[in-house]
Amino acid sequence: MFNIRRQGGLTRRFSKVVSYYGLTTPPYKLDALEPYMSRRTVELHWGKHHQDYVDGLNKQLATSPLYGHTLEELIKEAYNNGNPLPEYNNAAQVWNHLFFWESMQPEGGGSPEGGVLQQIEKDFGSFTNFREEFIRSASQLLGSGWVWLVLKRTEKKLAVVHTRNAISPLAFGDIVCLLDPFFKMFNIFSINFAMTSHVLFLQPIISLDLWEHAYYLDYKDDRRSYVTNFIDHVVSWHTVTLRMMRAESFVNLGEPTIPVA
């Protein structure tokens, strides 16, 4: 989306082009996820909350030194190694919600097939174990946040993690990339590394919004039903397959079991 402003002198040569973030529609109609997520929820969640994050981010970027990054770069920059800058919350939530809409599809759920299923069975024991782990992680999150299925780069395996508020696994990627060999050299740091490593260097595969606005209209306080319906009926295993394929270009999972195009 482009918004062109002309500044300065008398000739067009001095005009400056400024660009803003826009918001695409979810990859399905707003009522396509019924009855598990009502049209009213999607309309509000995407049309108001997600839109507010985009508008808020654009407003901040108009006067921010962080203008000019791609969204993923912006999130890493704004995370600022744990001291988030004001732009972080909006940027991260814009990305998180885009990732969330794409993690779902009408008539989703069921179980994955082929390489994705094999990887889940390898890393969780069985699909049922993964499903229970996902639901348990969601119930352990206190307050607002997200539940993720991620691919851990160093351990080369899938895992379920939850994050608070707007934190996303993207923020942590580069940090470990730099420090990983250093930590391995000096075992005295290994305790700290182990404590934090479960949230470092992660490739996100599925996200589920656990802010109350995501489920309150449909489920009131029954968060568990929301999570169960998500994993049973709404999660898009097609998207998961695509994301795993992409992740395999960063992480060597051995012989390719996720189909390569």
Added chain:
Amino acid sequence: MALRTLASKKTLSLALGGGARPLAAAAAARGVATTVSLPDLPYDFGALEPAISGEIMRLHHQKHHATYVANYNKALEQLDAAVSKGDASAVVQLQGAIKFNGGGHVNHSIFWKNLKPISEGGGEPPHGKLGWAIDEHFGSFEALVKKMNAEGAALQGSGWVWLALDKEAKKLSVETTPNQDPLVTKGASFVPLLGIDVWEHAYYLQVISFCWN
């Protein structure tokens, strides 16, 4: 045998002032925190309409607050067990659940008292000493309202906005706490005068009528 029964009943009632669980008695004797119960609302669920709907009040009180109470009591039992076993890591691990659920109970108990139906004076601007203190510290009541609204809207995720009295510094301030952290986590000398729950569950069911009509 009758004598023994009498004796044990007497001990229990001495420890607690009548009709309480043995765990609470043992806990009180040992100095560990006792369990809590859901306080009744001093008004009907629908008494705060149209500002807050009866459906929200009912859910907020009967579901959310009740869950905090139940989980806090459960965490206290687990804490009791961990303390008596001397399991330090279990004790530490329970702190998150205690802070969250206990805080939820404390905060909501304050919240219900902060609200009143219009017929009983709810919504009237403060007068007397509080009114003067607000004027002194914020300039005007409207300025305070504006500040609390701004802080509430700016809060990321879930939390509370407070009008706080700093007992030592003797001044009023507007504070926010994340999730269910009680106000004292911001400073031991803070006393909560007014708390506003800005968790989405506190208002979301009415958001359609507020925003999108």
